[in-house]
Every structure is written in structure tokens, then in C-alpha cells.
Amino acid sequence: MASCLCFRRRRRPIIASSVPFFLLLVSFLASASASSTTTTKLLGSGNNATRRVTFSSEELRGLRSITARLARLRDASVKTIQSPDGDVIDCVPAHLQPAFEHPKLRSQKPEEEPEERPRSSAGRFSDADLDEDDDPLPQVWRRSGEHCPEGTVPVRRTTEDDVLRATASSATRFGMKARGAGLGFARRDSTGGGHEHAVGYVTGGQFYGAKASLNVWPAQVASPAEFSLSQIWVISGAFGNDLNTIEAGWQVSPQLYGDNSPRFFTYWTDDAYQETGCYNLHCSGFVQTSSRVAIGAAISPVSSYAGRQFDVTLLIWKDPRRGHWWLQLGSGALVGYWPSALFTHLGSRADMVQFGGEVVNARPAGAPHTPTQMGSGRFPAEGYARAAYFRNVQLVDWDNNLVPAAGLRLLADRPGCYDIAGGSGGAWGTYFYYGGPGRNARCP
Numbered sequence: 001m002a003s004c005l006c007f008r009r010r011r012r013p014i015i016a017s018s019v020p021f022f023l024l025l026v027s028f029l030a031s032a033s034a035s036s037t038t039t040t041k042l043l044g045s046g047n048n049a050t051r052r053v054t055f056s057s058e059e060l061r062g063l064r065s066i067t068a069r070l071a072r073l074r075d076a077s078v079k080t081i082q083s084p085d086g087d088v089i090d091c092v093p094a095h096l097q098p099a100f101e102h103p104k105l106r107s108q109k110p111e112e113e114p115e116e117r118p119r120s121s122a123g124r125f126s127d128a129d130l131d132e133d134d135d136p137l138p139q140v141w142r143r144s145g146e147h148c149p150e151g152t153v154p155v156r157r158t159t160e161d162d163v164l165r166a167t168a169s170s171a172t173r174f175g176m177k178a179r180g181a182g183l184g185f186a187r188r189d190s191t192g193g194g195h196e197h198a199v200g201y202v203t204g205g206q207f208y209g210a211k212a213s214l215n216v217w218p219a220q221v222a223s224p225a226e227f228s229l230s231q232i233w234v235i236s237g238a239f240g241n242d243l244n245t246i247e248a249g250w251q252v253s254p255q256l257y258g259d260n261s262p263r264f265f266t267y268w269t270d271d272a273y274q275e276t277g278c279y280n281l282h283c284s285g286f287v288q289t290s291s292r293v294a295i296g297a298a299i300s301p302v303s304s305y306a307g308r309q310f311d312v313t314l315l316i317w318k319d320p321r322r323g324h325w326w327l328q329l330g331s332g333a334l335v336g337y338w339p340s341a342l343f344t345h346l347g348s349r350a351d352m353v354q355f356g357g358e359v360v361n362a363r364p365a366g367a368p369h370t371p372t373q374m375g376s377g378r379f380p381a382e383g384y385a386r387a388a389y390f391r392n393v394q395l396v397d398w399d400n401n402l403v404p405a406a407g408l409r410l411l412a413d414r415p416g417c418y419d420i421a422g423g424s425g426g427a428w429g430t431y432f433y434y435g436g437p438g439r440n441a442r443c444p
Helices: 016-031 057-076 140-144 160-168
Strands: 036-041 050-055 079-082 088-093 152-156 195-207 209-215 228-236 244-252 263-269 311-318 325-329 333-338 350-360 388-396 402-404 409-412 419-424 430-435
Touching (some): 311 388
Antiparallel strands (some): 195 409, 228 244, 388 430, 419 430
């Protein structure tokens, strides 16, 4: 899968014919005790097998919350779009999206677009001449020719299999990173629960955003428990219980999405990945404003080895007037924003920004390293059209200016598995190549 995107059709989505699954789940949740062991048929498992599952009271609360959210989104949808890859996209009125279930955001509506974008080094506002007809992010679901009406946001529907994968681990953690995930990169070591990184980072200053272009690859992931992603991190706070992060990029995660397609994602947390935050719209928080981009949907086309390269430009910045952190794609299309009220430290600014790749190695200690790929699965030395890259790496300063990421430091947790190498100059400004194959002769 290193050189092409295979549109593998996933299991049947939640549509009218799958209502019995929800009736079964709701009925079970209503009758289950605070902590119980029960036997139930898990529909969508492929063989209609009976499994014995134990739920704690916390997990039961999580399942009830997920079921209620799915029902609300389904009922709120004004249009449903069937994607060629099996995804179902619901067009949900913007004021009814999951964000506004957050206690700090209830009764609110999406904010107006910020009056000012970050200025380029030439002194004018970046992307002031944006072309609204440009496709900010090519995604598979838009091949159908359908689109969501203005005033709605496209929401990738959570499927039966998504729910079942959640109950197979912990329903209360659905859509969240593992506890401690990401702390490895922030602490500059590779002890973060199997999370391994190859990143460029800046620290020791005051940062108000970040921008870069990164190419998208169909990275091969060895097992459902692992993932591979490439992203921007905007970080503030101490590396304990109050770490704040905002994250966006692309990822391949079979456990989260049920397939091996590279997908556009967002993430946030304000307590070091413990109890707050989630991927995409799996919890309340991120406010989507775009009717053209579905967060969590597959990206297509993607880059191919020794072939054509496809990249996406991401800009995250703090609106100097209202304080929210906005996410922009391409030449100026706004996806939405993380309200400043979600955060403690990021309520004012960031003190670290990182760019690069992350892989989960779920193999036990002493076992061979995972062959899960980072980026293209090739080492940086192979260069353009073969290795993954970040180009035009920039920061947003206190005065809303885009400036080159001077002093960008490069770090690979395990360079024999995944490495990084960079430079600066020319049309690419500050750039780096990163990634690798995982298990190989240098990474047994």
C-alpha cells in the first residue's frame, strides 16, 4: 500500500437497517447493573458471534453518552451523503454540532471568521487573495458530487464497528489518545508508552501559531492497536497533569476508523491526555465552521513513491481579537476553531511548537520492533518523491506575523527506525524530511 490508495469498503454504516443494533445497545445499557458481566450479540462483528463482555460503571456511562450523541447527530442531520469508500456523511446544522454540548460552550453558535489572518513576511496578510473555489483538501466523500448546504457542517458518521471497537477497549476512552501519549516527545525521550517520534520543534519563546505544508502518504500500519500520523502540535503548560495541546494533520488508524486510509484529523487536550479532549468531533470542544471539509474523512489523492506528490497546507493561529485558535487549510479555507475557554495555558499563548511524525509501537518489550511505517516508510536520505516532508515551516509571532521557524531543532527518538534531516533556503524555506520503515536491519 506504499504506492497507491486502496479504497477498501468498510462494514455497513449505521443507517436505517442498523437500528436494531442501537435498540439492542440501548436496551442493554438500560438494564445493566453498575458493574456487571453480561452475554450479548455484538452485531457487525462479521460472524454474529456471542461474546461475554464485562463493563464497569464508568464504561456504562461512556456507552450511554456515545449512544445518545449518535442519536442526536442522526436526528439533527438535514442531508446524508454516501461516500464511495463507505463513509456516511451527515450534514448537521452548525449550531447543533457536538462542540456546543461542552459545558463552557452551551447555547453558543459558531463565531464569525476572524477579521485578520497572520501576515506574511512581505507585510501583507497571508492568503488575502485566497480563491474560495480551490478545494482546500481533496477527500473521498466529495467524489459523490454531493455537498453539504451552507449553514451545516459535514460530520463523518460513527459506525457500528466504531462503537464495537470502543467497547473492546474502554468506551470512556473512545476517540482519545492513550494516557501519557505524547509525553514521550515532549520530554525528549522514547518512553511514552510506545509512542515514537521524528520531529522538528521550537521552544523557549512565546508562539501564537504555526504553519507548514506536508505531503500525505498511505502509511502501512501493522496492527489495529497501532497508528501512524504526521501533524503540527501547538503546546503549552507543564509536562504533568496540565499540559495543553492543539494538534492537526493526517493519520492512519485502523482502530479509530476501521481501515488503512490516511485521514485528516484534529485533536486537543488540556490535561495531558488524561480526561479531556479527543480526535475530531468525538467529543465536544472543537467548533467546525466549514461545510466543505469532513474531519476524519479519507484524503485522496495521496503521494506515491517516485511519483506525484500531494501535500496539504495547515495553519493554526490564535486570533488576536477574540483569542480562539483557528485552523486553516490550503490557500485560506477555515475549518473551525478551538475556543480559548477550553484551555488554561493555551488561553494566552504556546511555549512550544512541534512538526513531524508519530508512530505507536504496540509490541511488548523484547519483541521485534513494529514494521508500522512513519510517513512514506522511507528514510529522509531518499529525498523528494520518496521520503515524507514538511516544507515552509513557519511560526506566528506576538504581532500576528508569519516568520520562518528559526532555530528549529530536529529530534528522532529511534533514528534506526524513524529518522529526520532538514535544511533551509529556496522556495521551501525551512524544511525537513522524516520517517522510516520501522523494523529493519538498523531497527530489529
